[in-house]
Amino acid sequence: MAKAVSAIMATKKIKARRPTATSIARLTICSLVLSGARWISRETIRWRPEEGNLILVVERGGESAPIVLETAACFMWHSFNAYERQGEIIADFIGYRNPDHFLGENPVASAVMAGRMGAHAFPGEARRYVIDPAARSIRQELVDSGSYEWPRVNELHRCHGYRIGYIAKTRPGEFFWSLVCRIDMQSGRTACYDFGAGVYCSEPVFAPLPGVRYHPDDAEEPGWLMTEVYDSRPRKSYLAVFRAERLADGPVAVVHLSHHVPFSYHGWWSAD
Ligand SMILES: [Fe+2]
Numbered sequence: 001m002a003k004a005v006s007a008i009m010a011t012k013k014i015k016a017r018r019p020t021a022t023s024i025a026r027l028t029i030c031s032l033v034l035s036g037a038r039w040i041s042r043e044t045i046r047w048r049p050e051e052g053n054l055i056l057v058v059e060r061g062g063e064s065a066p067i068v069l070e071t072a073a074c075f076m077w078h079s080f081n082a083y084e085r086q087g088e089i090i091a092d093f094i095g096y097r098n099p100d101h102f103l104g105e106n107p108v109a110s111a112v113m114a115g116r117m118g119a120h121a122f123p124g125e126a127r128r129y130v131i132d133p134a135a136r137s138i139r140q141e142l143v144d145s146g147s148y149e150w151p152r153v154n155e156l157h158r159c160h161g162y163r164i165g166y167i168a169k170t171r172p173g174e175f176f177w178s179l180v181c182r183i184d185m186q187s188g189r190t191a192c193y194d195f196g197a198g199v200y201c202s203e204p205v206f207a208p209l210p211g212v213r214y215h216p217d218d219a220e221e222p223g224w225l226m227t228e229v230y231d232s233r234p235r236k237s238y239l240a241v242f243r244a245e246r247l248a249d250g251p252v253a254v255v256h257l258s259h260h261v262p263f264s265y266h267g268w269w270s271a272d
Helices: 003-012 031-039 108-114 244-249
Strands: 053-057 067-071 075-085 088-096 125-132 137-144 148-152 164-170 177-184 190-194 199-201 205-208 223-231 236-243 253-256
Touching (some): 053 125, 075 148, 088 148, 125 148, 148 177, 177 199, 177 223, 177 244, 223 244
Antiparallel strands (some): 053 067, 075 088, 088 125, 148 164, 177 190, 199 223, 205 223, 223 236, 236 253
8 A cells, every 4th residue: 555645644744736725635645744734724725626636646655646536526534434345445434516515605514513503515425536547547435325424434545445445414504513424435335323312423433353354345344333422412422332234223332521622533442
């Protein structure tokens, strides 16, 4: 796995041909571009979809010129994973046809902090870039059009082939996420658990089972899945723990807190 990782990490070395901040995905295929997050604010970014996305593919050694590919505009915050498969780079992410939840007249990301509802007409969709570095080609596929965010995978598959992604999903019309889901990236099939109205979860974290040899094509993928949950009725949070392969059965353990926790994410499980 050389090229896809480099594409994630090369943004400090490479200048895009049109280096604007119009779309985060113009500069990289993965969210590590947010290492430059101090300049990413709503006031400094404009959404100009007619310019499309620029995708850079850079060899890990950085010795040859990057491959610059253009594709249809798509906004992203977070990626599932990226890996090489038979000469192609597969890069999976949550993409938005329009980031109206973050940019524009009345984005919900800002409005909610003032106690108002805001715009969020375009859902986060599970999307895939298929890049052929030899042919200098890229195509974008829609894996599932559900309203998703917070993609994660079993970290043992990071930068390698994998099949199952873990995500949070909204209820219809909502912006925040009340369902935790697993998605089969081959078939698009999902299995979800709905915490219910007024209860909101965040990024799910997969914890592998000790002693299990995980295979990238395994549709079962046994393990634990954890997500932080805020219940707006008692205004308290809890940690919900699921068996990842049986999400729809509901949590097998709940760790209640005596207080609320602001939405948090990008956690990590370590058995050490
Ligand atoms: Fe993030």
